[in-house]
Amino acid sequence: MAEHLLEVRNLSVQFHTAGSTVHAVRNISWHLDRGETLAILGESGSGKSVSASAIMNLIDMPPGEITSGEVIFAGRDLLAMSDDERRAINGKRIAMIFQDPLSHLNPVFTVGWQIIEVMRIHGVSADAARARALDLLTRVGIPAPETAMRKYPHQFSGGQRQRLMIAMALALKPDIVIADEPTTALDVTVQAEVLALLGELQKETGLGLLLITHDLGVVADIADRVVVMNAGEIVETGTPDEVYHNPKHPYTRKLISAAPGRGEMHEPNATGEPLLKVENLCKSYGSFTALNGVSFTLQPGETMAVVGESGSGKSTLARALLRLDEADSGHAYWKGRDLLKMPAKELYQLRRQLQMVFQDPTQSLNPRMTVYQLISEAWVIHPEILPKAQWRARVEELLTQVGLSPVHAERYPHQFSGGQRQRIAIARALALRPDLIVCDEAVSALDVSIQAQVIALLDKLRRELGIAFIFIAHDLPVVRDFADHVMVMQAGECVEVGTVRQIFENPQRDYTRRLLDAGLDPDPRVQAARRMPSARVGAEVG
């Protein structure tokens, strides 16, 4: 048997926390060969990142403990080496790219310094390191590399920052690059470019790429082999095609069936008096135009999805409609009355009809309040809705409605998983019997299987309670499953509005088409066909 570039054998890692031990990974084995892309696919808590942390010596011990296993690289066990020996390998022979490049780049040093540093600590001369850094910046498509060297991370866009990370990882021509969710924080069009860049660089250098992801689309796009992980164990290994079309393990099957974007599309047919009619909404922050003449109508019980990339004005639209920010001009008629001109007192009464669910339930739920307090707080503010004697019963009813149990009422948010917390946030929004719920990326932070459940819940509420939704999202497949109408936004303007079928099957505008093309399909065959004509890389869009 030929020797592998990197081989993980029987690795087990535990984390000891107050009173309990978490088995992060149990007895996992996999290998990576030169020139190969291996994807480790899993949801949060599956342990997919743990082996990478073990390879890079990033596990804090304590609380972590490696209880068994070896990591064989170049004939030696990394886990048996001294810290100094491992430091000599990190960055030089095995490099790593992280998920969120803004927080993973040091904010107070120039990017030039940070790229040069990795070469300097591994013994490259200052002049050579500088020259190489300039080459790298050019190679990864950063405009004006000389100037870019002197800039700080916050002065770049998200996609550019990830390119900088890639440049840093490639500086010393490593044998292996580990990429931990490298495109999760990026817009779809940028994601496509970054993945293409990684693929190209791999072909050029023949490095082994270990890709850690939760996204079947990313696997379909660039992986040669995939390892599927669940609850700290490897459940399945194979080529993306085998795993997708012939999954053997029930967990893999569940994961694949949860992938959004393949259900029946809605056929909206409501007519009559609109619930909300937005006309010509404009909002600027200084010289920056965040919203420019946005108009749409929304019928009761329907969902308007607002899609677009970061900075397109989606969230500003939501904030303006809820009057969290005041719009500069335009109208928003709520059941015929202009929301934007409403005096404060009336607006206060109206607030209960308009509710919002935010992206990150960990931050939007007060950690020191019980679920009962969180949900009933709405009635403290609007006491006319429900007499206090009925609060308990109604909270229990709401919890049941969102798929939780009445016994959860006395618990605190931290005792729940991410998906459950989002259900609590939805229950809180429902407490006021709203007519419209604005969801700002409400399912983006959730795992695919949880995402599917939350979307199903929202759709049930829409059908049963006749609640209308404004659904802000960047993830098109999710939108396809849930929306009645879709509005595509770019740079504060509405590019295109139509029913979900019109937008997905017959987009009229280039930008919409580009957005749809950049999305990744979980089916490797579909994705391969899609990739063919558009294998391009270069300066970032926008």
Next chain:
Amino acid sequence: MGKKMMRRIVSSFFSLVALVVMVFFLSRLTGDPAALFLPIDATQEMLDQFRELHGLNDPLIQQFGRYVWDVLHLDFGDSIRKARPAIEVVLESFTWTLQLALITIALVTALAITIGSIAAFRPGGLFDRFVSLVSLVGASAPDFWIAIVGIVIFSITFGWVPTSGTGTVWHWILPVAVLFIRPFGLILQVVRGSMLTAFGSAYVKTARAKGVGNRSIIFVHTLRNAMLPVITVIGDQAAAMLNGAVVVETIFGFPGVGKLMIDSILQRDFNVILAAIMVTALAIFVMNLLIDIAYALLDPRLRT
């Protein structure tokens, strides 16, 4: 940045004016300096003459107008007690205080940052626990008690250092040491906490993945990020010292501005009080300006 500075300068100017107005009138409420200054058996004539000489017979508002007019011409009046220009008296003691504060704060900063950073690197370790104990004791120890115990042990029992006064290097040791303890404990805690947060941040993970060594992770990658909250506290502590370390100055007979202010208040030496307040206020203003500049130097995100 420039705009922010401008706004700060303007607002500081108005604060200073308000302060001067308040101190001017409140200090006059304390009574007549003539009664304190002249001997107990002074005649009415002598009192009147004294008052006339120092313009204390004019209506208050007129006295105030004259004072403002003089100050605008950089004349801060004379000290009644010392019969010298008040500003001269104040600057003399302020120089002492400034030296004391600078030496102390420099020592505090250097030691607190080094020790705090190392302690935070292995939280819960032996060194960390020892340092936490020391800083807790330091931050909560009453300085007058430390000062007196210090004198008893080091001056009286061992006779290593003088009990009070100025003149030689040895005279500085006890005042600096006593002044050092509390800010050291406080800043150490802040450094430790701030460094702990910074060690947990994502860019440290990146640095480790690059193969950066521990020393560079502590003193290059993390320290600069962790410095922002620390600088705020250092600034507060330095400002407090510039205002005069009253207790320490009094116990060690150190001729600083804090002691001068207390003495002037007791003696109703109004011009000295006002001049001292203006000088220390200006020093604190400069101090804050330096902190703002330090912020911008440390964190490029604030340079807009």
